Amino acid sequence: MAGLELLSDQGYRVDGRRAGELRKIQARMGVFAQADGSAYIEQGNTKALAVVYGPHEGMGQGWTQGSQLKGARGRHMQDRERKTGGFVLEIRGSRARALPDRALVNCQYSSATFSTGERKRRPHGDRKSCEMGLQLRQTFEAAILTQLHPRSQIDIYVQVLQADGGTYAACVNAATLAVLDAGIPMRDFVCACSAGFVDGTALADLSHVEEAAGGPQLALALLPASGQIALLEMDARLHEDHLERVLEAAAQAARDVHTLLDRVVRQHVREASILLGD
Amino acid sequence: MASVTLSEAEKVYIVHGVQEDLRVDGRGCEDYRCVEVETDVVSNTSGSARVKLGHTDILVGVKAEMGTPKLEKPNEGYLEFFVDCATPEFEGRGGDDLGTEIANTLYRIFNNKSSVDLKTLCISPREHCWVLYVDVLLLECGGNLFDAISIAVKAALFNTRIPRVRVLEDEEGSKDIELSDDPYDCIRLSVENVPCIVTLCKIGYRHVVDATLQEEACSLASLLVSVTSKGVVTCMRKVGKGSLDPESIFEMMETGKRVGKVLHASLQSVVHKEESLGPKRQKVGFLG
Numbered sequence: 001m002a003g004l005e006l007l008s009d010q011g012y013r014v015d016g017r018r019a020g021e022l023r024k025i026q027a028r029m030g031v032f033a034q035a036d037g038s039a040y041i042e043q044g045n046t047k048a049l050a051v052v053y054g055p056h057e058g059m060g061q062g063w064t065q066g067s068q069l070k071g072a073r074g075r076h077m078q079d080r081e082r083k084t085g086g087f088v089l090e091i092r093g094s095r096a097r098a099l100p101d102r103a104l105v106n107c108q109y110s111s112a113t114f115s116t117g118e119r120k121r122r123p124h125g126d127r128k129s130c131e132m133g134l135q136l137r138q139t140f141e142a143a144i145l146t147q148l149h150p151r152s153q154i155d156i157y158v159q160v161l162q163a164d165g166g167t168y169a170a171c172v173n174a175a176t177l178a179v180l181d182a183g184i185p186m187r188d189f190v191c192a193c194s195a196g197f198v199d200g201t202a203l204a205d206l207s208h209v210e211e212a213a214g215g216p217q218l219a220l221a222l223l224p225a226s227g228q229i230a231l232l233e234m235d236a237r238l239h240e241d242h243l244e245r246v247l248e249a250a251a252q253a254a255r256d257v258h259t260l261l262d263r264v265v266r267q268h269v270r271e272a273s274i275l276l277g278d
Numbered sequence: 279m280a281s282v283t284l285s286e287a288e289k290v291y292i293v294h295g296v297q298e299d300l301r302v303d304g305r306g307c308e309d310y311r312c313v314e315v316e317t318d319v320v321s322n323t324s325g326s327a328r329v330k331l332g333h334t335d336i337l338v339g340v341k342a343e344m345g346t347p348k349l350e351k352p353n354e355g356y357l358e359f360f361v362d363c364a365t366p367e368f369e370g371r372g373g374d375d376l377g378t379e380i381a382n383t384l385y386r387i388f389n390n391k392s393s394v395d396l397k398t399l400c401i402s403p404r405e406h407c408w409v410l411y412v413d414v415l416l417l418e419c420g421g422n423l424f425d426a427i428s429i430a431v432k433a434a435l436f437n438t439r440i441p442r443v444r445v446l447e448d449e450e451g452s453k454d455i456e457l458s459d460d461p462y463d464c465i466r467l468s469v470e471n472v473p474c475i476v477t478l479c480k481i482g483y484r485h486v487v488d489a490t491l492q493e494e495a496c497s498l499a500s501l502l503v504s505v506t507s508k509g510v511v512t513c514m515r516k517v518g519k520g521s522l523d524p525e526s527i528f529e530m531m532e533t534g535k536r537v538g539k540v541l542h543a544s545l546q547s548v549v550h551k552e553e554s555l556g557p558k559r560q561k562v563g564f565l566g
Contacts, residue, residue: 028565032418034333040564110364113413114323114339123362159364162320
C-alpha cells in the first residue's frame with residue numbers, strides 16, 4: 001500500500017470523493033426492445049447492462065444448465081456439455097427444474113473481455129461468474145414475488161461492460177431496474193452498494209483502486225423500505241467493533257441509491273405515459 | 279442463428295412483397311435500416327464502437343497489447359477476433375458455435391495484405407509487436423448480424439489509439455521499451471481498406487439486403503460478400519441450407535458491391551463527423 005493514500009488527511013479519497021459519497025449514477029430503463037425488460041446503469045466508470053426474460057415456461061438454456069448441475073454431476077458433465085454445445089442438458093433438465101409452487105429465478109453474470117484493464121479470456125463460465133450468478137439469484141429470490149408465477153422461469157442476464165469496482169452492486173441495481181421494466185412484481189427495490197474500511201473510517205462505494213488495495217470489503221444488497229438485507233458478503237479481516245459502522249455506511253449508501261433509482265423509474269413511467277397519450 | 283417462427287401466411291406475405299420490391303417495413307430491396315454508430319463508448323479499451331441496426335445491437339472493444347510476432351511474419355503485428363454471444367436466444371446451436379463462426383468469418387475477411395497495414399503494428403522485428411484483440415459483444419440479435427458486426431469492427435478500428443513506443447537499446451544489448459509521456463501521442467490505424475460485410479438473402483426470385491429476423495426465416499440461402507470502400511471483394515461465402523444458381527450469385531455480388539460502396543461512404547462520413555467534434559463531444563452510449 002506504499003505510495004497510495006486511500007484517504008487523505010483532509011478526508012478526501014483517491015478520486016476526490018468524501019468517505020460516504022457515492023459515484024455519479026446514471027441509469028436508463030428499456031434499452032432493448034426485444035427483451036421483456038432491460039436496463040443500463042453507470043456507477044462512476046462501472047457500466048452494467050441487465051436483460052430480463054420472463055416469466056416464461058421453464059426452459060433450459062445452454063451452459064446455465066451446466067453450471068447449475070455442476071454440483072450434482074461433477075466437472076465431466078460440463079465438459080460434455082461444451083462438446084455437444086449444450087444439447088444434452090437442455091433436453092434433460094427443463095421440466096424437472098420448474099418448481100410447482102413458485103417461479104424459478106435464473107441469473108447469469110457475464111463480464112466482457114474488454115471490461116477490465118487486463119483483457120479477460122473467458123467472459124462467462126468461469127468460477128467467479130458462476131458465483132456471481134448464484135449470488136444474484138439469492139438476492140432476487142428474496143425480492144421477487146415468486147409465488148405469483150408457479151412453474152415458470154424468470155431469466156436475468158447481467159453483462160458488465162466496464163469494471164471499475166462495485167460490479168456486484170452495479171449488477172444488482174441494473175437487474176432491479178430491468179425486473180421493474182419487465183413488470184415482474186417485486187416486494188421492494190433491491191439496492192446494493194459496497195463499503196470498505198480505511199484508517200478508522202468507513203468508505204462507501206469502492207472503486208477498483210480501493211478494492212485492489214486489499215482492505216476489508218463489504219457488499220450489501222438491501223430492500224430499502226423495510227431495511228431487510230437480501231445479501232451480505234464480506235472479504236478480508238475486520239474487527240467486529242467496526243462492523244456496525246461499515247454496515248451502516250453501506251446501508252446508507254444503498255438507501256441513497258434507492259432514491260436515485262426511484263427517480264429513474266418515475267421518469268421512465270412518465271415518459272411512457274406521455275407516449276401512450278395518457 | 280436466433281430464429282422466429284412464422285406461419286405460412288406470413289411467409290407468403292413477405293415473399294410476395296419482396297418480389298414487388300416492397301418489404302414489410304416499407305424499405306426497398308437494397309435499403310438498410312437506420313444505423314446508429316457511436317465510437318469510444320467503453321473508456322478502458324484502445325478503441326470501441328457501438329452499432330445499433332434496427333433491433334441488432336453490437337458492441338466492439340479493441341485492446342492493444344504487446345506480444346511476439348508470428349514466426350512466418352516477423353515484421354508485422356496481428357489481429358485476434360473473439361465473438362461473445364451474450365443473448366440468451368441461441369438455443370440448439372448455442373452461442374459458442376455462432377461466435378466461432380462469426381470470428382472465423384472475420385479472420386477470413388481480414389486475411390489479406392491490404393485490409394489493415396500490419397507493418398505499422400510492428401515495434402521491433404521478431405521480438406515485439408502490437409496485437410490487437412478485437413472483442414465483439416452481441417447484445418441483441420434482430421437479424422443481419424454479420425453486417426452490423428463488420429460495421430462495428432471498422433468503426434472500432436478507426437477509433438483505436440495505440441500508444442507510441444520507442445525501443446531503447448543500451449550497452450549490454452538488452453532492449454527496453456519506452457512509452458511516450460504524452461497520453462495523446464498515439465498511432466491511428468488507416469481503415470481505408472477495411473472491408474464491410476454485406477449479406478444478401480435470397481427470398482423467392484429476388485435478393486434483399488439487411489434482412490430482419492422474419493425475412494431471414496423466409497430465405498433459404500444467403501450470400502455474404504465482404505467489400506472494401508473501393509468496391510473490391512475480399513471474401514465471399516454462401517450460407518444457408520438452400521442452393522443458389524450461378525447467375526443469382528453474380529447478380530447478388532454486383533448488388534453487394536454497389537450497396538457496400540454506399541455503406542462505406544456513409545460510415546466514413548459519420549465517424550469523421552464524430553471525430554471532428556473532438557474530445558468535448560457528448561457521449562451518449564446506452565443512456566440516450
